[in-house]
Amino acid sequence: MKAKAFAPAKINLTLHVTGQRVDGYHLLDSLVVFADLGDTLHFTAGEALSISVTGEHAAGVPSDSRNLVWKAAEAAGWTGHIDLNKVLPHGGGIGGGSSDAAATLRMIEDEGGAIPPGTALRLGADVPVCTSASPNRMRGIGERLDPVTLPHLPALLVNPGVEVPTPAIFAALQCRENPPMAEEIPVFEAPQDCAEWLGKQRNDLESPATSLAPDVAQVLDALKDTKKTLLSRMSGSGSTCFALYPTMKAAHFAAYEIGAAHPDWWCRAVQLN
Structure with missing residues (x-):
């Protein structure tokens, strides 16, 4: 049996820390x-189980x-061999490892395997949402x-x-009991409406x-200075940050701006959904 799976980058458009349990786990609204x-x-x-890691961020x-x-x-x-091509920077707040694990669980389930209840959450807080990939x-x-x-x-x-x-x-973190997001998330007609609410x-x-x-503050400042940016924010616990734009053309132009000014930064124009 051979199979292939895609593990997309996970972006936290918001991340409200609303409390902390007695066992130390933080409560989130994201x-x-x-x-x-x-x-x-x-x-x-x-x-037997084995993994090889290749790609831009394999190190x-x-x-x-x-x-x-x-x-x-x-x-x-x-059991078997897994070839993992690392495109996403690890430890970057975009769920690279969690998304990889979730893609593995999806593949096993798609191939008729049984996933023990609670497996995704036991692997990490981000794995359940990455399993949905939506x-x-x-x-x-x-x-x-x-x-x-x-x-x-x-x-x-x-x-x-x-x-x-x-x-x-x-x-x-100075405070662990912060207000959650707005109770209702509106239906947005366009990226501009969504960015205004996210702000x-x-x-x-x-x-x-x-x-x-x-360096994270420097990235956020650079994103704010790009043309037509609607919103800039850090994803997850960092260090990857994101900015939203009205069109993909604007996002690609911003990528050119940032890439020219900071060639050592990892910079990718993407579509989120």
Whole structure:
């Protein structure tokens, strides 16, 4: 058996930290979408589990049981070889590892395998929403998902090439009991309407991230200065940031602007949904 799976980048358009449980897990309220850019996985069934990692961002990605892809396959009882092509920067707040694990679970299920209940959440808070790979409002510790209808959003993703450790970001968070998103998410006609509404929401981890990693603040400033930008914000716990635009043409032009000024940054124009 051979199979192929796509693991799209996960973007947190919002991320409200609304509380913390006694076991330490943070409660979130987040609007999550996915890009038309991501990692690719090739699966070949066999008697033993193995992983090879190739691609632009292969360096530093484990190819053993530390990899979430390995953990996902093992949890579902699948064995064979997995070739993981890493397009997305890891540790960048766009769910690279979680999306890879979710793509593995989807492949196993598509091929008739059984996924034990609760497997996705046990692998990580972002894995359940990545398993859906569609727009969702994610609440709780990642277990509560409500599908959302959004327009296609032209966007630019920028990563300055620094990793921001998630535990350090949460440790620097001043308040853990913040207001959730608006109760109702409107139906948007266009990217402009969506960006205007998003501007009234937040990413509560952006402030601690920029204080710990000045490069993130630099990216956000650069995105704000691009032409026709509707909104700029950090995704997840960083360090990848995004900006929204009215058209893909504007997003590609912004990518050219940023890429020319900062050739060492990872910069990709994408469509979000």
